[in-house]
Amino acid sequence: MSTDQARPLRADAARNRARLLDVAAQVFADRGVSVTTEEIAKAAGVGVGTLFRHFPTKEALLEAVLVRRLETLTSEIGRLTEEQEPAAAFFACFTLMVDQSAGKKEFAQALTAAGVDVHQKLHEPGRLVRARLADLLVGAQRAGAVRADLAVPELLALLVGTAVMVERLGQDQAGRERILSVIFTGLRPAH
Structure with missing residues (x-):
């Protein structure tokens, strides 16, 4: 068990860890997973020793960034569910998940190549x-905003496929909006 898991981090150590995760997520997104740990430490304004105290390997850092992304996504989905009606929350969540998926495949491939069991x-x-996501889907279906024959596995497949296509578009925001519009039209019940 690592020291981080054995006892709570001091406030400054917790801030350093959070800063490292924030910076690493941004640097990986901007420059890819081939960036060095030294570059990440420098961008975070800490020494490489500080980075390695929190994340003993680059793979541990990649893993922590991915886990944090999923935890943040879970929180965001919860916030959407609380703040919006079921239909609006569902479609906002779909958009959020597509937007948040950029680079996830590259992270997973780097971890797999390093021998990490990503799943x-x-x-x-x-x-x-x-x-x-299942709760959001059921809520949107009950509200009549999403077709009743859609199940979570199909929804996940649509999310993955949409995310891949949107990522390939790069900075083409109009193309992104068209793709989401077509997908959302197909998700709504036929009248």
Whole structure:
């Protein structure tokens, strides 16, 4: 068990860890997963020793960034559910998940190449996201905003496919909006 898991972090150490995760997520998103840990530490304004105290390997850092992304997504889905009506929350969540998926495949491939069992490491945070998504889907279906024959596995497939296509568009926001519009039209019940 690591020191981070054995006892709570001091306030400054917790801030450093959070800053490292924030910076690493941004640097990985901007420059890809091939960026060095030294570059991430420098961008975060800490020494590489500080980075390695929190994340002993680059793979541990990648894993922590992915887990944090899923935890943040779970929180965001919860916020959407609380603040919006079921239909609006569902479509906002779909958009959020598509937007948040950029680079996730590259992270997972880097971890797999390093011998990390990504499915095992991300099982629990992924399960929480799927559970929240299932609740959103049921709520939107009960509200009559989403077709009743759609189940979570098909929804996940649509999310993945949409995310891949939107990522390929790059900065083409008009194309992104058209793709989401077509998908959303197909998700709504036929009248």
